[in-house]
Amino acid sequence: MRSFMSSHIGRKRNRNTSVNNNNNTAIGNIDSTTQMESLMQGMLAKQDSILNGNLSDGLMYDQQPFIDNENLQQPIDENENDTSNVADDEDDDVIFVKEQPVYLASPTVPGGDPNYDSNNHYTSTTSKKFKKQRTISLPQLPHARLLYQNGNHKEFRGQNNDELLHLTGSSSRTLDGNRALSLRVVHSTSPDDVTLSERFYSSVSPAESAAISGESSESSSSNSVKGNGIGVEGATASGASLKGGNNPHKRTLHRLSAPKLAARLVGKKPKTRKRENFKTDKDGHYVYRQEDVFGGGRFVVKGLLGQGTFGKVLKCTDSGDFIMNSNPFKLNTNLVAVKVIRAIDRYREAAKTELRVLQAIRENDIPGQYQCLMLQECFEYRNHVCIVTDLLGRSVYDFMCSNGVARFPGSQVQAMAKQLIRSVCFLHDLGIIHTDLKPENVVLCDESYVEKDLPPSVVRSLSSRRRDASGGKRKLLTNPEIKVIDFGSAVFHREYHPPVISTRHYRAPEIVLGLGWSFPCDIWSIACVLVELVTGESLYPTHENLEHMAMMQRVNGEPFPPKIVGKMFYKASHNLGNAPADLNATVVKHFDKKTFALQWPEKNKRGDYLTKDRSIRRVMDNCDRLDFLISNKLKADYGDWLSIDWNLSPEKNWALIKSRILTERRTTGTTAGDLNKETFLFWYWFIDLCRKMFEFDPTKRITAKEALDHKWFNLGILDEGITSFGELQY
């Protein structure tokens, strides 16, 4: 990390582009390179201490998690050197050669020499000896520099294009990809039985365990597991470890209940078990009440973290905290999140996959460096599967809802994007498709923020709900570290793919068109999430197929490619694959069989519009070509300047914008909004990445691994996300 820091400081950048006078980017006070340098120094120091404290803890591998940036801060574009049409750009790579007074100690008493000042110093000026070279790049939050490293997990070889389009017909048979995983998911009827504590195995040595139980491991029984074996049927590698036959910890520890074992460890008398209060409603949901006790008296409910289709997620204290404290990778806290799955067979069944996925993640990322939720253990309690995981912060969605300005600064979007893509790259390498990526399933590790008052005019424009939730303030995260959660819908690549997946707004076109889907659907969802983080609004606010397809075409600025529409017709007419039941009625019929064009707005044979005005307005008002849409949402920061002609290189685009800005400045004396070259390039490459993620054809869509190498991740932006990073916390 240190090598990154020094090289980071040492990179070249320019003078003016680092200065942004725009209030909205909160760096109006950064009006000189010196100030920028000190801001950067402060930021790098914060970054250093935060990363030393957080991310580097418990690194499993020798590799550093951060890039030595020396060779990465490369020119923006391969066309960059083509300056034929580019206006003279004083901003580019300026080296300051400043004429300064030179003070030299006088060898003799000068006696009237004009080159000696009153302090008897020889003065002269030079442009050679005292040049001041500014070599500063725009700062990036450290999370935007995380590398993806293939650790010790098995690399998954991606599917080929044919597989992508035929997978949906596959059966629920467990295929080979699954068998490669060593599944040691913990099973129990209640956490009473400490044999079942997975995390215990990884944290207590045989000697300790023998001491705890007061027995010799040799003398203990080998038939220790009382669990009912949930979630293991499909796992061929699970049998031995589940039965505990060759695990000395398991053999010795199962005889003690959790409270007794805890008491032995801390040298106290075991507490008497509290009365358990655990009710289930008719939908199979646990009826949660504050201070409820469950799981053999071990978990006490402290609050509801969230409720979803699969069950309720509760914040609980865990009296088995001694185990956690002995695990170097766990936080020193006894608070956990317990997902109590609905006591209904199909949800219990789905929980098996969730557990297998969580287990695969855990086995392949012991230090938890790939931003995925970490399984601690699981157990079954009164017909509910309970999944115990690390307690994390609010979801990004909840944070946005409680904020006076829902959108995140570009620097934080970039930091979150890098983590999200890296995390999904890791999952894809394991052969896992998340399928439900959305802001609700991206949670903050650290909820602390700094607050800034919003101008009264902005406060007045907020909805009453947002005004109340935000107190009329903008919240800026001090640490954009995130984790991906909710593997309840995750699918192993070679296993059964349901025909419809993903929450509507984040659903990829291949799913809507019934083409079959695979890893690329996660990439589409990530792009939807990133745009939402930038704009503060959902990109596809719809609940209906035709409207959704019309919106997709508008955002991409082009119709669906005939190739994939043709495939849709072919699959639908030959009844191939595992298509959604309503595919013909809600999707296929909206395409012209000859031209393959989407018929939107829908008309009847007489030419009257069937699509309601309200729906047309929803599409036209909410959606626009991606660059127009983003430019429009960021108007408050940059005025109308952020426009892109994709036929021109980024440099030529900037030259055009700059000449327009100069013309306006000359004629009106001022410009609405502010945009400099660095900021323009940051957003240009962000949109470029999104366009590649929004590729209609899933076989051509950028992969997670390719996305990590995208140019955008080499750029920085000076904004409020940078200035709030590591700030005083609320």
Ligand SMILES: Nc1ncnc2c1ncn2[C@@H]1O[C@H](COP(=O)(O)OP(=O)(O)OP(=O)(O)O)[C@@H](O)[C@H]1O
């Ligand atoms: N480990 C955790 N720490 C903090 N909050 C969490 C944690 N796990 C889940 N949550 C909260 O609970 C909510 C629901 O969790 P989750 O998405 O896993 O449930 P679900 O039933 O699968 O939901 P969905 O219906 O969206 O699939 C999340 O949006 C998040 O706000």
